[in-house]
Amino acid sequence: MVNKLKITFLLGVLVMFFSGNINAQLKKGQLVDGIAAVIGDEIVLESDVEEQINYGKQQGVAVANRCEFLENLINNKLLVYEAKRDTLIENRSAMIKEQVNVKYNQLLSQFPDEKSMLAAYKFRNQYELKNAIEKIDTDQYYGQAKFQRITDKADVTPNEVTDFYNLYKSQLPEIKDEVSLSQIMMYPKLTEAHKDELINKLKKIKADIEGGETFESQARIYSEDEGSAANGGLYKNINKGQMVKPFEAAALNLQEGEISDPVESEFGYHIIQLVKKSGKNYDARHILLKAIPTESEMMTARKKLDSIRGLILAEKITFKDAAFKFSDDKRTKFNAGVITGNDDSNKIERESIPGVISYELAGLNKGDITNAFDDVADRDRKVVKIIKIEDVIPAHQIKLETDYDRIKKMALNKRKNEMVEKFVNSKLPTTFISIDGRYDNCDFRANWKKDSIKK
Secondary structure: OHHHHHHHHHHHHHHHHHOOOHHHHOOOOOOOOOEEEEEOOEEEEHHHHHHHHHHHHHOOOOOOOHHHHHHHHHHHHHHHHHHHHOOOOOOOHHHHHHOHHHHHHHHHOOOOOHHHHHHHOOOOOHHHHHHHHHHHHHHHHHHHHHHHHHHOOOOOOHHHHHHHHHHHOOOOOEEOOEEEEEEEEEOOOOOHHHHHHHHHHHHHHHHHHHOOOOHHHHHHHHOOOOOOHHHOOEEEEEEOOOOOHHHHHHHHOOOOOOEOOOEEEOOEEEEEEEEEEEOOEEEEEEEEEEOOOOHHHHHHHHHHHHHHHHHHHOOOOOHHHHHHHHOOOOOOHHHOOEOOOOOOOOOEEHHHOOHHHHHHHOOOOOOOEOOOEEEEOHHHOEEEEEEEEEEEEOOEEOOOOOOHHHHHHHHHHHHHHHHHHHHHHHHHHHOOEEEEHHHOOOOOOOOOOOOEEOO
8 A cells, every 4th residue: 555655646647657858758778678558549668667667766666566557657548548539638749740850959969979869769760769759748748638637626625635644644755854945046147249249150150141051051050059950940830929039029020031130039149030931830940159158257147146145134135025136037036036846845855956056055054045156047058046045844754734735735636646547447448458468467456457468
């Protein structure tokens, strides 16, 4: 019971399948090694089962046997199968397919060349790898969409939270050392001379294109956008509202084939070519030069943040007001600078804090504020931060009085799991399900074994 409870509450029905990014799901050196189960027209591979076992071990789950992991995967595949048949779920297959090249190029940017990437992931050619990327993204989108449709109205009352705690408190995990943190983050500003250097370089590239060079070749040579450079700077089937505003405004103000003047965005400076516009979608190429600050520009940002820290310590401004006024982090500046984890909680396990931040917090206590320090944000952009320790929560056994929100989330997850299980059971009589004979001895919770694949 304990193992099943941990898998259900701590990982959830979907987390085991949809956790992590493309790099996590395409394990280096992993090969497809046979079919474990078929659900409708969806397939679970033996390598899928092995991958989920490895992920569970990394998350500290006691792995009793392969059967539990296979059943979770079958559950997820049934959701994918039903989602594709649900007319209220938007069909994004074409959009997912269009994004495969972008993700492929993102993977490629981490290797010296295509040959070494394919060898690392044990694919014979780019077609096989792109097919795997498309499959993962398709399953992720449709599975999550169906899960959300089934559990959209799920809720638990305070009494149900209390009942949940009383029933399972002996099996609930101990809370490790945690902290609550707030931050003020700044993107260092480029000097005018630095901006002019980037703009003039883009103007020269544009002139070369107008002089006979192709946009595609110049993008491959000069663009610093890892997601599109290898593809000649091309993004296809862009939905309006998908790109940052300066990019989109410039692109949609062009005629097909026309190239923009240099455009500034939060990622740097671009020149953009509108390739095609059709309804609410458009194709565009761009060449990006990132706005990477120099050490002098980083130092200027550090000095500014240290002066803001001084004002906070002198009680001339609160940390909350300073975050709202000065922080460039849109996710925290409107929330008093409070940092939240993947579970949207403001309580963060100390051992999960990145090394750079952990080093700066060493020796500090509740209420202390770090000096300004360098870090990286999304897409490896250089930033400068100060962080305040709002609270320190020592390790403790989970309790209703101190961890109500956490317990409520567990109870709600359990309710959602029950709703999904009820939905799955309702579909069993009318869905083709076939499980490999090596799993004949599995004691599944649901009646999956209506048929079996012969060895």
